[in-house]
Amino acid sequence: MDAFEKLVLKYEKQGYKRENKKSLKYGVRYFFRLRKGLLGWDQGAYIYSPNANSSTESMREFLTDYEKYCDEDDGYPKKGLFFCYDCDEKLFKDLKLAMIRDKDLRNTIKLAVSTDKDKSKNRPSKAITPKENRGQRDIRRAFAQTQKNEILFQQDGKCAECHKKLDPRTVEFDHKEPWASGGRTVTINGRALCVGCHKIISHRHRLKQVDK
Ligand SMILES: [Zn+2]
Structure with a gap:
């Protein structure tokens, strides 16, 4: 099971049901719905997953897509989750700030980074940086x-x-x-x-x- 499938399973355990999948240029968008009781509010969640390693383009596409869908008022609250491999978290935060003007909307977006150990093998070790240069x-x-x-x-x-x-x-x-x-x-x-x-x-x- 890969990291994305694990994430999906986690949501399914919380009661979310996968409702649809849409292919984007740089990845896939899955939509999950959580039904809270008979008369309760529906809650929606988007999980985006890039085709390959995340890039500025894939993140920009996901953020634009998310904003677009949240603009369409279909009656129930949504949240977004962006699942990425080898993601530059700082870049993601900067992009989010630059692209999503609505603060409330921005706060519904989270980034989930892959913890896949094989993928982190190639990253340079943090220990290479001398301590005195930090701060x-x-x-x-x-x-x-x-x-x-x-x-x-x-x-x-x-x-x-x-x-x-x-x-x-x-x-x-x-x-x-x-x-x-x-x-x-x-x-x-x-x-x-x-x-x-x-x-x-x-x-x-x-x-x-x-x-x-
Ligand atoms: Zn100039």
Whole structure:
């Protein structure tokens, strides 16, 4: 039994019944319904499962799909569960914040990450990171490719400063709150800049440092 099947079984034990399955571009959506008593409210739950390892695209598709279905008022409360393998939880949270404007709706979405041991074998060991580097700053300074894609998507491929169309070959990624002052390497703290704007901004930061 794989991790997803285990999750489904867990829900079925709670009284949820699988009602339908829909194929999406990057995965599958299952709908479960819980009937509470004869006259009680129905409760719905969506479980999304990606085809392969979760990517920005699959998560974005799931979140959009979920928001769409929750907008359709069919009378009973729903909640969403996103089941992913090798998932970047931070990215998921950033995406959720960026995409789902309704706070109540956002809070109904949970992420379930696979605990499949075989899949975690290939992950780099956390022990490699020296202890003294932990704490205030994020260990990783460079944005991951998935984060870069997300930032570019959010900015519609335009420079965050001058709003001119960015050249993908020269685009530079910058921390809004500088990494050196504890700014985190997360999508919401990132921005894409053209070479010229990045130079001006970095120069401004350096002047600020000198003033201190
Ligand atoms: Zn610019």
